[in-house]
Amino acid sequence: MVVKDFFPHEEFREQQEYVLDKIQEGLDRGKINFIIQAPTGSGKTALSIAIARYFKSAYICTNQKSLQKQYIEDYPQYANEVTGRGNWTCKALQEMGEKKEDGSGYPCSEGLCKLSVDEEEDEESENKKHKMIEKFEVIPECDRKPVKCDLGYEEQGKDNQSSHFAGFSSSRGSLCWKTKGHEKCEYYVQKMKGLNSPITIFNYNYFLIESNYVGDFGEREVLIADEGHNIEFQIANFIKFTFSNRNLNFLPGSNFPDLGDIELTMKEKLEVYAFWLENIKKTIPEEIAKEVINLEKLNYPEKELHRIVKIIRNKVDSRIEDLIDVLKERIKEKRSNEDNISSLVARSQKDRSEKPKYEARLRVERLNKLVNLHGKIARFLLEYWKNPSKWIMEIKEKGKEKDKEIESVNFKPIFINEYAESKFFRFGKIRVILSATILDCSYFAGNMGLNPEDTVFIPIPPTFPPENHGVYHLSIGKLNFENLVLNNDRILWGNLVVAVDVILSMFPKYKGIIHTSNSDISKYLKSYCKEGHSRLLTHNQQNRLEVLNHHLESPEPTVLCTPSMTEGVDLADDSSRFQILIKVPFPDISDLYISTRKDKDKFFYKYKTAISVCQSIGRSIRSEEDWAYTFTLDSRFPKYISDHRSLINESVSFYEKRILDFPSEKSIQKLKKEIFRNLPF
Template sequence: MIKARCICPKNGSEGAKKSSPKNNNVSELRRLYPDVDDEIIENFPFSEPRHNQFDIISRISDAIDEGYRYIILEAGTGTGKSAIATTLARIYEPAYILTMTKQLQRQYAEEFGYPMVKGRGNFSCKDTGLVDTCDIGTCQTVPNSQNFACKFGITKSQYEEGPFAFEDAYGTPIHFRSADQCNYWRQKARAVESSITLMNYDYALLELAYVKHFGKRNLMILDEAHNIEDKLMRRMELNIYNRSLRNDIKKSIPQNMMGYDDPKDWTAFIQSIYGSYKDMGLKELPKNKADRINRTKGRLSELMSNLEAHPENWVVDTSPGSVSFKPLKVDVYANERLFQYADTCIFMSATILDHELFCKWLGIDPKEVYFLRIKSTFPVSSRPVHIKSVGPLSQRAIRRTAPKTIPILEKILEHHHREKGLIHTHNYKCQEYIINHLQDKRLMSHDSKNREQKLHEFEKSRDPLVLVSPSMSEGVDLPYEKCQFQVIYKVPFPYLGDRQIKKRKDMDPKWYAYKTVMTLIQAYGRGMRAEDDYCETYVLDGNIKMLFRNKLYKSLVPEFFNEAIERD
């Protein structure tokens, strides 16, 4: 085990606000748990812990103090991972807590009171009134040549009348121009100065590596950590569109290159368009467009470096009018892009499945890792899995097999006619088939634009609705009467029509199996959220048998899923 830098409980930068524990039951907890460190009890956010919570926090705290740089906690729903995270963040602040979505970010903020930081589009521009959001406000749309300085914004210069805002990662003091402050910059200043800050992964990957208003902290807690690789891959992916090239630099992708699939064959073209972007005059452009051009230059420069250093790690995917460059692995990039911004990283997820593979794919040295797996406390009888195989629902067989699913779905809906349910389709094609062929007024669906709205309607309704969706496998919390049964219509194999996925599968078949099992187990957990909850799950796709017969898949399926299977 390699020692990491010692972390001591302390505040962040000077002036940072120390988090205030909400626990008013400290003396009683000390009496009930005399062997638990006072520091843990004082920083625990609730009046009493769930089963094993103090033990988990103690073990992780000991691992941090022993010098482990990475801690991996695999613990199912009901463990109370958010309370574990917030206790450790308070003890070892300054800290970051990273979540998958703005929704989860907001849940942490509402429950524990930590400031969260969001992009400009979430705030109204004070200079233009309520008409525009900050991403299209005056400071973003006036030409650079006008040197516009928003009276509500910030400056790096020292103004006597301007209150201190924050100190960036380079130690440069930033001040507000006036006491009347921009909504976007006020929330960002509060987040930078706070000893505990909430970010979603997309925002963090941009802010930490590029903007650099936030500095390195003692601790980074990465919730839903099984998604980190996907987030990094998508962040590093670069899409080049003809319409943007024509508008910006009067160029386009040569038609004869659209069949090239070797990244090295694209090097000269990337260098050419990079040079054209570099030669652009930006003074007369609106600031938001100038910033976009500068980001494009940075991304192209970064891509050129990556292709030069690791050409075998990239795949080219072309479609009419565009070309995409996608990484196959992120193990050589993860530390630089994310992990280096904290002395210690804690990864939390219910579906790590195999921590050695998890470390391998993120470039983590196993010698620096402390791994802790906590078994599910949910009774097997409360989360049964019924295998109702109708044959494979693969792309080749689905036309023949799909009609057989309708009678079974009808029986399931009739059996649960007074209960709300969720049907996981994995793709929109299966969703459309069910909606068109299953005549039931209880069914509701969504598209990519109204997903959150429809989910909200489903959650709030008291009617026994059934939501048919390809994208509710994770980040969705449907306890008790919100979801009492669910159907896994199709086993969620990643789409092999994507060249990135196909090449990665060919390179590493276990990665493909891992992604499939992970998504399946995440879907299984949507309706069963507490020890006294109950949710039945039905699996229709005959390909589920592969998970129990193929050794690649079988080795990854967790015991708590296996033990719940009731083969009818």
């Protein structure tokens, strides 16, 4: 049997058969990485399913919920998806009658089994957890979740109940249900299904956390990365480390290094902070030992204390018991072990009998934070020392002038090529990456750390007719930061409104999208365009999805006016017949990562911009029959396009006799004439 025998439909599109043949050829030659440049409409989902079925044990990662859904809706017989805890309601808390302020149930990410406060927590969720912890005398164990099981695969498979074993990918022993019949945790039910499914669908973020930290999902035969141009961003985000003042201040002497006005290079600054973290890491075992001694004094249950010490021995320091003995001697001599927690307990309003329990809870919480912080520092230092010159750090401050203090420090790798294998690709023996915007294969493979010798690049030529996607340019001026923000050029802002008004007036009955690049432009257009309030839909981070759904469902000719829908939004057919790209979407060089990367890798900036252009203009043309008009307004567009034409989608017809001066009356009339002639009203 060959890969194409597993295609999930009776017939192939021509390009699909071509791709599957190329993959087969590559496999026969011992290749392990396949990069498929698959334009919109090339049937990527069916290709992924064919490859996954051939290998019988596969992960498929996407970065969009809609794409995840598409896999499950189109191929429910082959694949199961697994989603993070935030998508499920905690049944244990629900049964206890615990509800959020708005009346909804708590998600599993804030479930009973997640009540211990960890060092990563933000202040708001830490406070929420504190309130919840206060309610319980002892936090009850939840029996709705499965437990790690020592039985081997075959042993567990004997009773033929597939939900009892994780047959396809368990790296740390299997999970099995402790109790039958009792209502099971929905989060774990779907996770168990995912473990037992030969094809499991994830989003990147959750997959990276689950596979690297939780460890229930181990290596499979194939790892398929859909929308693969996002892998770099996802891995960089996963590897970044943030240490905040609030997370550290429970540790004595952990203040951020005060560099005053000393001018240091990035490399020097990083070194200072790395040594500072090394020192903090060294102090943590002693703090942990102190808390264990405190818990002993509070008569904390012996069995539980043993369990905690065992975890510390494995995770922090194998000599923790010796350290505890040494400290006990030292404390005897000093005869005092007062700290913040004891004074907090002394000041609390609780009556005498409750105070020891309250103190024990606070101390267990602190232990948790110490263990997590130790692990996080160790992980960061391990990655950092491998290649110190390839990291950047950003310091976030709060307060004004004299009262300024460091709020947090953020460490991020500039390149992920050295991490991609260990954090992501190792979960598939064969790796298949699909995307419409892998615009330069060897550049992409280099960024991913993929060996060219092991890699096959399979480009699929675009099939959409260029005449369905014409791009017009209305040059209204250079729409850069300097002109729009620093000089606040009123004429330019005025021209922008006139241009958008003209385009809106050409499509009175059609929906469309305006890619604004930033929310200030969105707000300005909403306020000053003639149809701003009646047709333009703006949004914020919270209501983005709601506004998008309103646009898709409304019978009115609404127009999305947005800086953040350049990707992952499907505006097929009548949901968008025209689109406006206001600015050339150059990445923001005020971002330290972007500017450092640009300095070290000249091609990066051009490449990133080209991806944004391709993604933006691809929102409104989703099939061979689909059509839409695109307008660009920034005077830098024509040069950018002609300089980078080789990177940008061939099925888009750019500026053929369509570069117009603006806003002269003559040019507006010329444009209207051409649009009206072609528009199928």
